[in-house]
Amino acid sequence: MWALAAKFILVAVATILYCFLVIVESAKLQTFAAEYGPFNETSYDIFEVIRPATISNGALQVTPDSASSDFEIGYRSGRILLKQRFKLWEEHASQPQLASFNTSFLFNVYRLSNDTAVEGLAFIIAPNLLLPPGSAGQFLGLTNTMEDTSDTNRYVAVELDAYEDYFDPDGNHVGIDVNNIKSIKTEYLDLHNITIAPIGMFKFYNLWVDYDGLNKVIDVYIAEQLEKNGSTPPKPGSPILSADLDLREHVNQYAYLGFSASTGTEGQLNSVLRWNLTVQHFSDSGKELDKWMKIMLGGGLVVLVLVFAVGFGYRYHKLRVAAPSSDLVGALKCLPATPREFKFKDLKKATSSFDEKNKLGQGGFGMVYRGMLVKENMEIAVKLLSRENIKGQHDFLSELTIINRLRHKHLVKLLGWCHKKGKLLLVYEYMPNGSLDKHLFIGPNKEPLEWNVRYKIISGVASALHYLHNEYDQKVVHRDLKASNIMLDSDFNAQLGDFGLARALDNGRTSCAEAEGVLGTLGYIAPECFLTGKATRQSDIYAFGAVLLEVVCGQRPGTRIAGFPFLVDWVWLLHRDGKLLEAVDQRLGDNYTIEEANRLLLLGLACSHPDAGERPRTQSILQIISGAMPVPNVPPFKPAFIWPAGGPMDMDSVITVSITTSDFV
Ligand SMILES: *[C@@H]1O[C@H](CO)[C@@H](O)[C@H](O)[C@H]1NC(C)=O
16 A cells, blocks of 8 residues: 555656656757749648749749749749748746847749849748748838838848839848838848849759847848859858847747748749758747646646556556568558459459460550459459559558549549569559550551540540649649650540659659650650659640641651651641640541641640640640630741749750750660
8 A cells, every 4th residue: 555655756756857858848949941943843841832833843833933833934833931930039937038049041033024124022021831922022022002111010021132212222131020011121242243143044043041139230241152062162251241139129030931922013033942040949839738737637637547547467468569561561551431452362363374365565664464354254454563663652552542532534534452472463444445656646547536536535535634733632643744644434424544653753853754755655744854854744744735736747756757756846836836736646637626626726835835834734635625726826926935934954954955955866
């Protein structure tokens, strides 16, 4: 009995000590330190990206960049903020205490027009994760006409302003803004040989903002970084701008850190490529602490009661911690509903031990066999993935989960999977008519695909793409759209296959030029992909354009005609010369509808626009195909590929890359 009492006291003391520790801990300053960049899709988890801001091309695009944005560039504002909030001062402390922070970021502002750059980029301490409406143009995404100069704004920012508004000193300055778009202090950057947005070139600058909470001083430093991926330049010895600033008077106690930017009439790209942040902030106390106290005390009480009630009769059992199943099979088994696990033995039997004669073809990530499940009297296609292709198991799984949830009448259905001896097999519906390319490029004595079948296939692919891009809650990029991935069912309806796999298997890195080799797929790859290596919805549209032309012309995208390296260039020439219909597959003779052919060819060219931002989206594509919308206006000359997107590319390398790619052909 005495032992029991002793243990009881021990537990009580421990509980009280623990509560005390929590209280002490929470009153202390805490250090938050992080280095961000290059940015990618996972950055969306950490950052609140307020549209039209995006993360693309490895950078925070605080206003739209043309390559991957669904938005116009001009007259926009955006914000990208760290989702985590910081407590920047302590109210009840005996003497007011203020947090300190140091931050530095690499940025690039690219002017789109030779005359003017508009407008600017800012580092911001914001009260919330919102973007003020109407904050485009002169307001840099910081405030708007209604709120400007009002103390309810609750922001402090360091602006990099590339445009001279009536309240600005010039069109190339750095300034400190306190709840007012007219800076409290500015410095001319011309005096320091710095041009935020130089004409016709990319410049990268590193900006440091240091806030000393003890002395209540903000210091700003800037230095040029010669290359995007070069080393950070040394921090200059003295600040370019310095001001006394009591943050407590101007920003909320709990605030957010990040970037804000805007464009005006001409537009510019505002990208942040890397960001380091160290904040000495206060941990949550006050109400939060009360809550924690209650939880701790309540928890302690419950523990005590339990300890009492149960007594100490139990021996200590080592808890068996269920190891999170990193096992591929285990996780596959958890996939919801439909896809089932097949027995290897059944698949082997179905395909006659993966017999040569059952080979349907080499897909992107493994050999595909035809099979017959005798019991169910069902034909299947079995894809045998080679193990070495599966790089990131988790990526693969998450992708497979998505693929499994996608249901659309123009997407090939995944029936199930099987795992055996390190081999992963995926089982799909069997498509009796094989892949589209087999029907387009046939020998001269076979009947060519009829026009209305071609039209039906195109509209099927377009609707599948629209579904992937928009209708499913997680936007999916196909990444490997090409004729050999378009399967045909018994009625020659298009069924898109292999969607999502490219990313699942290649970890997203090389997805633009996937495993099969660049040669076979070159004509399907959007020009910006060679620079970014990243598949986007726009690059899917580019590939769709290539498929479209391929289906209408009966030629592979990489076919060299009349000296042009790609089919699209030849078609564009015919368009310029007003002879577009000459591009239609010769084998069709007159058996096609002129108006429809014209429509599809122009749509194919529009989708092949070198500027990703100019390509139509799936919604318009569907409407154009159905005739509900007029065909897009296609310029007579194929526009040159320019690369303003994202900025972090220098022009020299663009040219090199383009030359290299045409050398392939
Ligand atoms: C961030 O910090 C790392 C490590 O201290 C440094 O190498 C890098 O240059 C910093 N980057 C920026 C943008 O300041």
